[in-house]
Amino acid sequence: MKTNKVQFITQAAMIAAIYVVLCVVFQPISYGPIQTRIAEALTVLPFFTPAAIPGLFIGCLIANLLGGGIILDVIAGSLATLIAAFATYTLRNKSKYLASVPPVVANALIIPWVLKYGYGEPLPIPFMMGTVALGEILTATIVGTILLLVLDRYRASIFKTV
Known part of the structure; x- marks a missing residue:
């Protein structure tokens, strides 16, 4: 039991x-x-391990803080990642x-509102939904699916049951 906790925390921290x-x-x-x-691209990792859920959330939170985001962006962006990670795990x-x-x-629905009302971005929200979705399609869908397919081949040795 203790080994599983350590493994879970280690995986989450690495992610x-x-x-x-x-x-x-x-x-x-x-x-x-x-x-x-x-x-x-890492947002596909909850497919393999529940440790990716807190790992992605904390990683996004820290990245948003380091990126100089306003508090609304740090919170909403990190919550979008948390919601997405949990939903990916359920699927x-x-x-x-x-x-x-x-x-x-999740990002296409949440992030444009942050850009509009947090940063005062003048672009229309539907346009920003499209640009955010496009960025996510390029990274989460295309690069993420490639990552998922590669990792799936080595699943047993990389993602031991936690």
């Missing part, structure tokens, strides 16, 4: 750290009204190709 590093390394495209956050028994749908939907 959070990788998320933050990817945001920092790709900082020029990770923040702003039109962004392609490479770290969002894990359906189809692996659905794993990237929750991040696209």
